[in-house]
Amino acid sequence: MLKKYLLAPGPTPVPPEALAAMSMPMIHHRAPDFIPIFDAARTGLKHLYQTSNDVLILCSTGTGGMVAAVTNFFNRGDKVVVVNGGKFGERWIKICKAFGLEIIEINVDWGYTLNPARLEEVLKKESGVKGVFVQATETSTGVNHDIEAIAGIVKKHEEALLVVDAISSLVAHDLRTDAWGIDIMVGGSQKGLMLPPGLAFISVSEKAWKMAEQSKIEKFYFNLKVERKKQQDNQTNFTSAVTLIIGLNEAIKIIEKEGLDNVFKRHALLAHATREAVKALGMGLYAKEMPSNAVTAIEAPEGVDGQKIYKVLRERYGVTAAGGQDQAKGKIFRIAHLGYSDRFDIITAISAIEMTLKTLGAPVTLGKGVAVCEEILL
Amino acid sequence: MLKKYLLAPGPTPVPPEALAAMSMPMIHHRAPDFIPIFDAARTGLKHLYQTSNDVLILCSTGTGGMVAAVTNFFNRGDKVVVVNGGKFGERWIKICKAFGLEIIEINVDWGYTLNPARLEEVLKKESGVKGVFVQATETSTGVNHDIEAIAGIVKKHEEALLVVDAISSLVAHDLRTDAWGIDIMVGGSQKGLMLPPGLAFISVSEKAWKMAEQSKIEKFYFNLKVERKKQQDNQTNFTSAVTLIIGLNEAIKIIEKEGLDNVFKRHALLAHATREAVKALGMGLYAKEMPSNAVTAIEAPEGVDGQKIYKVLRERYGVTAAGGQDQAKGKIFRIAHLGYSDRFDIITAISAIEMTLKTLGAPVTLGKGVAVCEEILL
CATH class of the missing domain: 3.90.1150.10 (Aspartate Aminotransferase, domain 1)
Structure with missing residues (x-):
């Protein structure tokens, strides 16, 4: 054996409580039974994210959430800074490039963290930067970037959004969305949240929602403005990933209990x-x-x-x-x-x-x- | 009680065999245990789709598959015909519009099916039509469109792709992808395939792959050319929806047995x-x-x-x-x-x-x- x-x-491993809950007979996402389940998931996510902003739930892997972060708040030609210290920094670059953003890359050697002073310097030199993209944990190297320090720098540039890939670090690290001023933070189900892959999460600040008004990049499946409206009524725009959201509630219960x-x-x-x-x-x-x-x-x-x-x-x-x-x-x-x-x-x-x-x-x-x-x- | x-x-309800399989401990999508599982799912899907084409597996709801069908094979300004006989015909229109396609709408009264002669007429009148979008089952009205007849008409127009939303009709109706000449057919997990929501499927003909070479619409999460390459090696481009794909194999086994x-x-x-x-x-x-x-x-x-x-x-x-x-x-x-x-x-x-x-x-x-x-x- x-x-x-x-x-x-x-x-990562899924707790038996979540497996059991996800093995219950299927329910319908438009029926009233689903409303309190979705509502509890939204409330729980806000707590884990340490935010009073909306945290939207998407049916996709974490990368889908990253794509949503790029396509909903920016425009072709927008100048953005991307911190690239590994495989997932590269992913930010690839996504920004795919949608025509102008990228200022801050290359960080694999195994090292971003020196926040480098970001400060770039933001001082470059004008009109609309966003700063970074990982909280760069999974390929096992390195964290100092999101608190980075947020402190980005905050001084009113026109720039801080976009954090927290897929691997959500609940493993204390990431204070509101207190630090993280505008957009992407999470995924299959990491600290102990669920199978299939859900992405994305928190959006009021400043980011304002930027969203000007975003002209075409989107349909990941249209966060529409999702926000629907999810405030405890529905998703398209079919909800029912089982995963039921599992999410169990995972949240386990986390809240601890x-x-x-x-x-x-x-x-x-x-x-x-x-x-x-x-x-x-x-x-x-x-x-x-x-x-x-x-x-x-x-x-x-x-x-x-x-x-x-x-x-x-x-x-x-x-x-x-x-x-x-x-x-x-x-x-x-x-x-x-x-x-x-x-x-x-x-x-x-x-x-x-x-x-x-x-x-x-x-x-x-x-x-x-x-x-x-x-x-x- | x-x-x-x-x-x-x-x-729809999930069979206990699939629920049990999906409750097994999580496995890693890049580890060798997953290869035969993914391979069996691909092979099984080809059989259900009645095709020797690739049938790609996406982590999204069916609508994600519909978006992939529009963004991977067409260009802004492409003239396409959309059959609109209900809520999901409208969805094709919304997606095509979101990505700037030029839409010729064939409006069908709710509760009625498309008279194929109308399509024939439109295709005779309009030149340069690049695609015809239709539902196999229009779920909002419970009406089918005659995909065999429609395919026969579209086939005469070499430059046009037939794109079928078969989300609700896959395995409920005999849809002969190759024999009839369906270029792109979208399915979903939570219907005839008896699984929770979270997977979309999309078959792609050789003719459609050729069109994909010319498609300039930006895509990243639903980039089918990249997915095809990865999936031919039994991997997905991003994290695989492991549990759902394990469940898919169980569903396929049940279908094959019957x-x-x-x-x-x-x-x-x-x-x-x-x-x-x-x-x-x-x-x-x-x-x-x-x-x-x-x-x-x-x-x-x-x-x-x-x-x-x-x-x-x-x-x-x-x-x-x-x-x-x-x-x-x-x-x-x-x-x-x-x-x-x-x-x-x-x-x-x-x-x-x-x-x-x-x-x-x-x-x-x-x-x-x-x-x-x-x-x-x-």
Whole structure:
């Protein structure tokens, strides 16, 4: 028997309460039974987002939410700044490019965080910047960008919107939408919210809604102005992803029961234990600065292929982690501590890594990383 | 106790086999376990679509598939013909308009089917028509359009693509994609395929792929050329809607076991029984021609509000049907016999309708419609 453990940075494991709720007989999205379900999901999301703004629910993956963020608030030729420190920074660039925005790219080396002073400088030099696009957690590198500092800078430029991809960091990190002034923040269901993929979330500030009035980019499926109107009546514009929204309510209940602050603390603790164990095992962290509490990118030991670690973890030990992408491929592997994750998930991960290193003939002291974890997690 | 019965034209009930499969622990869409699952879904869909073309799987509702059909194969200013015989014909118009296509609308009165000669005439008169958009089943009226005849006409116009919204009719009607020459056909998960909402399907002919080369409308989330390349490797461009695709495989297994031809026959028989029972109860069918085998739109008896029938059915008898939309609101109610539906679902529906009419003080002979159903279904 090979039991399966999912420790990839999304999709993440789904709690049994949510699985059970999503297995109930189907209900109709236009029937009155669905209204309180949708209403509860909206209210819960606002709390998780720490906002009094609308948080809209879309039936798509997180990327659909990113596309909505570009196509609803901007125009072709609009000058925007994109922070690009990995695969998902690149995605912002690709989306902005696809819809004809003029991009000022701030390139950040993989494994590093944006120095907010660089953004400040660009915004000082360039006039008429309409938006700043950034990731909260750059999933490909396991690095966070300092959204609070970035928000403080963008706030000084009245005409610019701050657009944050928080798909991997929602509920893993304390992201204060209203207090910091995040105009648009995109989330997804299959990460900290512990659900299957299929929902995107997007919060929109009043300033962003005003910009939306001037946006001429064609949209239909992701037309947020229409969605807003419908969702304020607890309906979606098109068919609702009924099961996922029912699951979302269960996930929100689990989070509320633990308390949002405790959820942040748990993610911080699990991430800390993971990082310390990795270091104790003599491996490096790929994130040289501001490591994420959602995912840890681990440098493969000298002479060991990161993709091989991923493969042995999965095939021999039943642990599905993630490999590296693009320029990080082969150099790293990634372990998530995200969503429905507790101390023994981390113990399992570190234990499986120790055994995998042994299997691959890499130098390792069995139990050394686990001991560090136990010390931190007891 | 009030047991719930879902008899609306989507979402439809989900079979326990699919619910169970979708309740299994989450797996990762980039891990090797997912490859055979995705491959089986693709192969199964091709069979249901009766095509050797690609059938792409999108994470969205059916409307996302409709948007993909417009944005991937056409250009702003392209002249297209749209058949508009109801709410979903209107949706084609809205989408084509949103992306700047030039629309020649063929208006069909609600409750009636397109006379194919009208299309032939329009295509003779107008030159340079790039596409013809139509519904197989117009869900709002319960009417089918004659896709075989329409395809025969469009085929004579080499430069035009036939684009069919088969969201409600896939597997309820025999739609021969390749044999008839349907270039693009859109389906959805929450109808005949018996799944929760969240997946759209789209088949694309070689002729349509050629047109795609010239399409300049911006797209990113629904970029079918990129999806095709990825999906031929059993991956999706963005995160896969893992659970729904696992459920899709179960639904396909159920359909294959019954046999696609038998599935068509079952839908035809259940629809026939429903219509005969409705007539025996002295009510009219809203579909004056070519009634759909997916959904029956029933005219409320003289002096009875259709929305009230919907309400009593739901609140007193636990049966969720659908009301009428827009100009049909109040005049009709709709009963689906779609997907995971057998004879006793129809008996339940007709029995609930009989009791509802009695409750509302409308003239009705209890058991009369049920007797007609039994006669047909035994």
